[in-house]
Amino acid sequence: MQAENPFPAVLSIAGLDPSGGAGIAADLLTFASMGVHGCAALSALTVQDTQDVKGFVSMDPTDVAAQARAVLEDIPIRAIKLGMLPSIGIMEAVAAILMDYPDIPLVLDPVLQAGGGGALVEEDLRDAMKTLLLPRCALVTPNSLEARQLAPEADNLEAAGQALLALGADHVLITGGHEPTPELESLLFHDSRLLERYAQPRLPGQYHGTGCTLSAAVAAALAHGLDMRNAVEEALAFTHSAVQFAYRAGLGQLIPDRLFWARDDYDIDPQSGPGVH
Template sequence: MNEPKAVPVVMTFAGNDPTGGAGIQADIEAIISMGCHAAPVVTALTVQDTTSVQGFAPIDAELIIQQARAVLEDMPVAAAKIGMVGSIEAVQAIHTILMDYPDIPVVLDPVISAGGGGELANEEVVDGLRSLLLPLTTVLTPNSLEARRLAPESDNLDACAMALLDHGAEFVLITGSHENTPEVHNTLYGNRRKLETFTWPRLEGSYHGSGCTLASAIAGLLAQGTEPLSAAHEAQEFTWQALNHGYRIGMGQRLPNRLFWASPDEEHD
């Protein structure tokens, strides 16, 4: 009997969102959709609904390290995704872990505020993301607001991207859903230049967990061996479809349907 092909493992560092729209659950669903196994390391517990964040409690940094090391010493992790970190101590803990595994590609979604509103990172955490995690990042996926927070000295988004590349990120994909444009323009940067701009139809309404979905999908594709440029494009296509198939089951933002491909009504190639 032939052994089944090994499923790539993606470790995700993120907060738990009780709505299931963002955070750890969003990551798991997107990673599974890329054909990978998700290894979730919880960094924070949040109190939130589809409208806003009411509060959160960071997980102790030592417990974050213990969670991650238990998995890393047991499974061959092929990629890592970082979302909400919760505290500067968590940033330092994740930095310590990743320094021991320099060959693992890292996707960083710099979660600074929740989609529906509410701050999830103070300036100390933002500084930590910039100084400790950007140098270890393969693909950084800020939205335009996060890019400006991470590179406040820059006067436009192109300059923000160059500054973030200077801080050590290998690729920067800035998403443009927060910009006042008829269509959504997402731009990928690398090698000190703009590589490609992707244009997507703008969907009505707003979504809870779109950034988590995109970053986790990229991580899953990198774990599968996909090159970053192709991974960025394929992950955007998946994310747009998840949003297009999304649903509103709370009183606030819509939730992406990351398992749209499993619907019996969905056409498959």
């Protein structure tokens, strides 16, 4: 007997990280962990490890669009998550697809550089991102460094959030992992104002793929029908737990455990558990 699909579906359009820590690999693990069916369209092949990106090859925009349309015409997608989009042609192709699906919420992780510091997007692509994609976003999730790059005229993060709203994004979530604050602060903006300020304990270490995890988790929560504020809260909590139980897969940054809830020791105090290295 054939069973009906019990899972809402989410489409990620992002790059492939061969280390499995970020990009589509991180998105699909996050989707599965949060109970959604993950679909993927590949935008780039990267050469990277847990330390940094060493290079990448952009996919042909026609092929990216063909992958996405094949999924969208077959599966009822409830949310779309965008990650690494390394060419203007790919951004244009994605923007054209989004015009055909205006009711699907879009979460954009504006991947501008890798966790190890390597640049992934040239300056001219930032302008294309702001013009082609931000006006379509239900949520854009820059870290503080990316927010400053996207809104260079802003003199603080609150001004950057307002500037990104002015460019057309419906909600903006700026994460503060790179900021010198005792706690990790994230700022959610909507309707021309700072809507929420979230504070979480700052964990020691450097992590590979936290931005991918957070944005994918928001998309998954939206696919389950949560409103944006609850989706962001759910995603922040999920990402924090994944980071608490991060593990060392290679010689570089730690990998968040997106299946932390399946650990036998998940109910222990994570501050004294395997997430601390």
